[in-house]
Amino acid sequence: MKHLGLITLLAILLFGCNAQNTSKNQNINKPSEQPNIVWIVTEDISPTLSFYGDYTAKTPNLDALAKESMIYDNAFAVVGVCAPTRSSIITGMYPTSIGTMHMRTGNDVMSWGKREYQNKEETGRLDLNNEPIPQYSAVIPPHVKCYTEYLRAAGYYCTNNQKTDYQFAAPITAWDENNPKAHWRNTPIGKPFFSVFNINTTHESQLWKNNDLPLTVNPEDVTVPPYLPDNLETRKTIARHYSNVELMDAEVGEFINQLKADGLYENTIIFFYSDHGGPLPRQKREIYDSGLKVPFMVKHPNGNKGRTDELISFVDLAPTMLSLAGIKAPKHLEGQAFLGIYKHNKQRDYVFASSDRFDEFTDRIRAIRTKDFLYLKNDYPEKPKYKDVGYRKNISMMPKFLELKTEGELNKTQEIWFNTKTVEELYDVSKDPHNLNNLAQKSEYNAVLKEMRLQLKDQQEVSPDLGKMFEAEVVETMWPKNEQPITSPVKISQRNQLIHLTNQTDGSSIAYLFSDNPDIKFDYDLNWQLYTSPISNTATHKYLYVVAERIGFKTSDMLKINLKN
Structure with a gap:
């Protein structure tokens, strides 16, 4: 398996080292007046x-x-x-x-x-x-x-x-x-x-x-x-x-x-x-x-x-x-x-941007944009700039545009989009707002190019780039054994008139609602509340319904608690 180091990193990022309940939100500072x-x-x-x-x-x-x-x-x-x-x-x-x-x-x-x-x-x-x-x-x-x-x-x-x-x-x-x-x-x-x-x-x-x-x-x-x-x-x-x-x-x-x-x-x-x-x-x-x-x-x-x-x-x-x-x-x-x-x-x-798969076409490009320059790093320079995305062909001007390309009737500026990429691109955004004149090969911009490379390197050192993995490997790591994971059911305990909810799926969040209906069918548009701390059991309603979710997982089974027992 290629990219083993990145796969290990992704597994740690996605699933964590230890299972823990993370339903309580941290760093909450509720001000007296909220806009x-x-x-x-x-x-x-x-x-x-x-x-x-x-x-x-x-x-x-x-x-x-x-x-x-x-x-x-x-x-x-x-x-x-x-x-x-x-x-x-x-x-x-x-x-x-x-x-x-x-x-x-x-x-x-x-x-x-x-x-x-x-x-x-x-x-x-x-x-x-x-x-x-x-x-x-x-x-x-x-x-x-x-x-x-x-x-x-x-x-x-x-x-x-x-x-x-x-x-x-x-x-x-x-x-x-x-x-x-x-x-x-x-x-x-x-x-x-x-x-x-x-x-x-x-x-x-x-x-x-x-x-x-x-x-x-x-x-x-x-x-x-x-x-x-x-x-x-x-x-x-x-x-x-x-x-x-x-x-x-x-x-x-x-x-x-x-x-x-x-x-x-x-x-x-x-x-x-x-x-x-x-x-x-x-x-x-x-x-x-x-x-x-x-x-x-x-x-x-x-x-x-x-x-x-x-x-x-x-x-x-x-x-x-x-x-x-x-x-x-x-x-x-x-x-x-x-x-x-x-x-x-x-x-x-600077700001950082990325370009990977768009529908049926896959590539990998990274960008750094300062107030003055735009820098692109093309990891697959042999690929053309243009991607023949089917969805875009619904635009009424596209058939004529592609026809002109086939017939060789585009000018040099319009042809740029269809050219093969270079490893690096550099644009002076004030002089060239459409980013058409690549300065990466011009010696007078060597200092700028060096600085932009360093900024991209700094960005990638502080932030993992999972786009370096093949997407099929990313999916395999997200979905062990090729199956979508499922959030575990909520665990419920009651102590001193307080209802405590926990979940063993790392990264899950818990939602709950009170009702007098003994037979609620699960629906995302019900009045679900975010669980952040133990709930007071005042018994003003007959039932408490709870569910847990972890982003990307299937939702847990919904559980019902009879508050009158």
């Missing part, structure tokens, strides 16, 4: 909005929000596609550190997800060793939790409407609500809330699914990036994207109006961002700025307005959220807070 926080998340947009200087789409709601917000000019996803990036957002860890770097592992995209897999489903996907990859739920290290568990333990009511796409099914302990109806308006009186709303309108798929809708942006008025052919098909596709942006802006306005109607707008922290860069060819899935750089702003009632060039990474979102809530982040988180009482005292020198 309400709303995330409005759109999909597949680069910073091509008016407050970044691109006035093609009319976005009055975002423009109004931007005037009251801090705008971040250097915000980056960790991967140029959604699922690996979302796994980083929810855990505060790099996908390469926890084994979620490949797009996509399973079908856990919406709400609570599929949760269980047989590991026999054919996908047509191969790893770098040409081994077949089934659908699977990623098993991440036992100490890594969804950061919303820490928020819930500190008293927050957490809602998600409704995209998850974490590379694993959302644990029942991560959200109070996780469905199309999830909303801050369901928050119990006296609790602060954290509510996420995901807007799908700008997703890559809407470039073809919205083809029947009228264009509100004229194709003649769009700017065509130099790496795309300038023709009618391209212009219509770009106009469709900007038209989708205008539709998305109206949805943002609805959420803002709801906050205002509820009297919450002035005192609520509002985040707006996209999950990664734009949806066009040579944008989504790419490890260039076109795939990683995103629009990002935060309206904070007590914060600064304006803009900043501070580098932030999506791995920073979890510690930042905890910091805003007055919670000291666990030490294992790989990001750093850029807001709140635990804001990091030193800004980032």
Whole structure:
């Protein structure tokens, strides 16, 4: 077996050395006043909005929000596609550190997800060793939790409407609500809330699914990036994207109006961002700025307005959220807070990004991005930059683009995407915002190149890179004997009118609910509470139901306790 050292490391990370109950959340410091926080998340947009200087789409709601917000000019996803990036957002860890770097592992995209897999489903996907990859739920290290568990333990009511796409099914302990109806308006009186709303309108798929809708942006008025052919098909596709942006802006306005109607707008922290860069060819899935750089702003009632060039990474979102809530982040988180009482005292020198499998095509690229330069290390330089991903071919401009490639009618700039890679790439992002002029072979940039290599080396020394393993080996380590692990049942004991719940599965979390119904059927949308400390048995209800989950495992059997006995 190859990569034995990494396999051993992954086994330790995923399963730990000793079984222990980790249902109690640590580092909880509940402040006297906790802010309400709303995330409005759109999909597949680069910073091509008016407050970044691109006035093609009319976005009055975002423009109004931007005037009251801090705008971040250097915000980056960790991967140029959604699922690996979302796994980083929810855990505060790099996908390469926890084994979620490949797009996509399973079908856990919406709400609570599929949760269980047989590991026999054919996908047509191969790893770098040409081994077949089934659908699977990623098993991440036992100490890594969804950061919303820490928020819930500190008293927050957490809602998600409704995209998850974490590379694993959302644990029942991560959200109070996780469905199309999830909303801050369901928050119990006296609790602060954290509510996420995901807007799908700008997703890559809407470039073809919205083809029947009228264009509100004229194709003649769009700017065509130099790496795309300038023709009618391209212009219509770009106009469709900007038209989708205008539709998305109206949805943002609805959420803002709801906050205002509820009297919450002035005192609520509002985040707006996209999950990664734009949806066009040579944008989504790419490890260039076109795939990683995103629009990002935060309206904070007590914060600064304006803009900043501070580098932030999506791995920073979890510690930042905890910091805003007055919670000291666990030490294992790989990001750093850029807001709140635990804001990091030193800004980032660089952000790190990765590129591995995208659907049926596998590669391995790592990137370091400073304010001035983008550096890429291609571990498989013999592979072309372009990946013939089937999903992307649904975009209406793609057949013409590929036809022009076949007929040799692309110019040199447009041909770059189809060229074989070099071992290293280096771009001056201010002079070359589209990352087209590779400076790695130019002697005058040797000092910059050396510094970027050292930064990548430093990053990989402090954070494991499980992408160095073949994916089939990663799955085998996550799922011993090729079977998805199962969370053990909850153990229950009662002492002095207190109910104690424990679980022997390392890294598990426990959820419970009270009911008078003697025959509840298990449902993730029931009113499950996160177990953090012994429960008082006041016998106001007849039954207590309990369940345990470990991320990536099958859920434990649900147990019922008769409180009247």
